[in-house]
Amino acid sequence: MRWAGLLSVLVLLVGPAPAVAAREEPRTPVTVPALADWTPEPGSYAYDGDTRLVAGTGAERRVASTLAADLRAAGHGTVPVVRGGARAGDIVIDIRPGRTSLGPEGYELHAGRRLSVTGATETGAFYGTRTLLQLLAQDDRVPAGRTVDVPRYRERGVGVCACYIHVSLPWLENLVREMAYHKLNQLLLELKVKSDAHPEANTWGYYTEDEIRRLVALGEEYHVEIIPEINSPGHMDPWIENRPDLQLTDRDGTKQPSRLDITRPEAFAYYTSLMDEYARVFPAREWHMGADEYMLGSDFAKYPQVLEYARGRYGPDATPQDAFVDFVNRVHAYAAGKGKRLRIWNDGLTGANTVPVAAGTTVEHWLDVAVKPSRLIAQGHPLMNAAYALYLVRGGFHTDTEALYDQSWDPRSFEGEQLASADGITGAKISLWPDNGRGETENEVAVALWPALRHIAQATWGEPHPDATYAEFTARGAEVGHAPGRRDLTRVPVADGTYTFRTSGSSFTAALRRTPDGYVTLRTADGCLAVRGGKLTLNVPLQPGVEVTPQACDPADTLQRWQPVPAGGGGHRLVNAITRMTVSVTDDGRLAQYPPDQRTPAVWHLT
The missing domain is CATH 3.30.379.10 (Chitobiase/beta-hexosaminidase domain 2-like)
Structure with a gap:
């Protein structure tokens, strides 16, 4: 009783004891992908x-x-x-x-x-x-x-088609650093390497071997495997546009520059010789041959020699599709002989073949066709999810990252089929395509890329939905920021103003203005400088020698955007934002675009 009375007095003197604060749970450190175990x-x-x-x-x-x-x-x-x-x-x-x-x-x-x-x-x-x-x-x-x-999937990737529209090396190097920073490990790169064996194929869009070695070395340091692709037997026009002898010919005698004639031994020898050249600069353990859209916009019935070839090899019940699978399998065997595994897209596997695709060929599934993902796994094919829902197309479809996040998308969610198990699934990738090549600049593509890149990193490494809302997930990405060493490719090294541009044999005066995506426009008295002329490929004039001329100024015209690149001695080269070719001065004084290894770029001094 005495102690109770004393306690009452103390309470009156000093007041009641403060409430004990609820203990806060320690916050798990913020990363992308999120830490599932802390x-x-x-x-x-x-x-x-x-x-x-x-x-x-x-x-x-x-x-x-x-x-x-x-x-x-x-x-x-x-x-x-x-x-x-x-x-x-x-x-x-x-x-x-x-x-x-x-x-x-x-x-x-x-x-x-x-x-x-x-x-x-x-x-x-x-x-x-x-x-x-x-x-x-x-x-x-x-x-x-x-x-x-520990990652859930072993393949966590990004695919880039630098196959028609050139993608600058600094942009690709930024991508490698960002991929590694987010624990993505596979860059699947469709591109052209300048060929020694086939110089007739060296129209623009190529990379030199030295450029590829530099990129591959960065990938090796940052544990990003760079897997090359030469798409075949379709989409071969970057390679065989000047080789009509290798082009598939229809029954009317019309040659198809995009289709390799798979019935000819010379075509297979040509393709494998390109594989051998690539092996000099790509140490990757895999080879991607594409194998998609071979008959895009056509059908095998227009090419009776394909059916004849298939029946000659596989008997009277063979189908034209068997000739296609035969080509895939021969490339598979050739790659295996070089210690490499083969990858293909899924859309050519329509089920119309009697000859099976060689087991062990990795299939990247992007399109819902008759042969479903579960059947491909049952047939012994490692399966990567490359769903169309994960695409970013220049000037076209962009993946809806927020919707995918809210749906808790993961690599079991294929186009046309949802799988209950991850068994047989290697992982997933996002894909960047240049279908409308002038629709967006590289810097604009980068802005759309980073949310998608962080999402695929999360969905392939850990739980697909670590935060309650997409806004919280994007805030997570903002907290971790970008990879160290990433270059700011939107920085313009020249201030806005009116300049006289001088180089040997040429000069012009133009008002230079920075664009929101980090390039410049050059407005002369006659209009804004732009690349115009030549054959359009994916809505872009990609031929070397196409003229650079003043056109009616249009802020939306990406072909009027230029990148001034410091060239030493206070001078600058002018690189087109889309074609990635530099401005050169022709022998008769005209301005034209050329790859820098075909013609010495003009170095412009601005006053």
């Missing part, structure tokens, strides 16, 4: 000027070296890479092959007085450093805790 611990890890990267083996030091460069690019200073003796504040890179539960790409990250990243492989450790970079992009203090982070 165990908080007391305290935090502090990154500061004394931080070192501790790495011992060659593989660990490679990961640490790349991380050090990225930390520097992200504004976190120069961090030394040392061996052993970790202390508080250090970052430890640890590769332990015995940690098999992490798989080939998973990692463990533990933040405390020091921070450690552990992988069973070099790739796993590398992905752990991407998570660390995302955390440091938000704060130099990382909450203490531990995560074990």
Whole structure:
């Protein structure tokens, strides 16, 4: 009673005890893809000027070296890479092959007085450093805790058709860095490499071998496998427009520049010779032959020699489709002989064939046709989801990322079929196509790309719907930002104003104005400079030598947009925003576009 009375007096004197605040659950650190597993611990890890990267083996030091460069690019200073003796504040890179539960790409990250990243492989450790970079992009203090982070799918990709409309190398390099930052591992790249064996194919749109080596080296450093594609036997016009002997001919004698004549041994030899050239610069373990839309806008009945070929090889019950599958299988065997696995699109597999596609051929499923995804898996084909719903088309369809997120889309959701299990599914990719090549510039495509890229990264690595709303998911992306080392391709190195442009043999005066997407227009007294003339491919004049002339100014005309590129000595080259060719001066003083390795670009001095 005495104690109760005393307590009453104390309450009257000092007032009632304050209510105990509800304990806040520690917030899981924000990353893209989101961390599905996070165990908080007391305290935090502090990154500061004394931080070192501790790495011992060659593989660990490679990961640490790349991380050090990225930390520097992200504004976190120069961090030394040392061996052993970790202390508080250090970052430890640890590769332990015995940690098999992490798989080939998973990692463990533990933040405390020091921070450690552990992988069973070099790739796993590398992905752990991407998570660390995302955390440091938000704060130099990382909450203490531990995560074990393992991807759900082994193929997490982006496909780019740089096949007709050239895509600049800096843009592709930005893409590789962004992919790695978000733990995407596969860039499927349809493009033309300048050919030594077939110089007649070197119309514009190509990349030099040195350019490809530079891109592949970046991909290797950032653990992005770059898989090349030469589409065949359809869509071959970038290669065989000057080879009528290889073009499929219809019953009326009309040649088809986009279709390879699969009945001719010379056609197969030509295609495999291109594969051999690509092997010099692409070390990828896979080869993509496309194999889509071979009869787009036509049908096999117009080419009786195809049926004749099929019956000659497979008997009287063979179909024209068997000749198509035969070509695919021969390319499969050739690729396998070079140690590479084959990939194709699914739309040519209509079920009209009696000859099966070789088992083990990876099928990228984009179109709902008679042969469904479940049947392809049952036939022994690894299956990648490349759904049309994931496409970004220049000047056309753009994937509705918000709708897909709200639906909790994941790689089991194919065009035409929803699968209950992920068995047999390798993963998924978004695809960028240039169908209306002048519809958008590269910089405009980039703006639309990043939300889709983050979404496919989330859906292929972890849970497809980590946040309650799409707005919260996009906020997550904004918090982690962009990859270190990403170049701002919208920066214009010349101020708006009226200039006289001078080069050897030519000069003109124009008002230079920056465009919202990071290029410039050049308005002369006669109009705005633009590329005009020549044959249009995907709505773009892609031939070298097409003239650059003044046209009625139109802010919506992307062919009137130019990129001034510093060329040393205070001069600039002018690169068209769409064709990616540079302005040169012809022998008779005209302005025309050319690839820089075909004609020396003009260097313009502005006054």
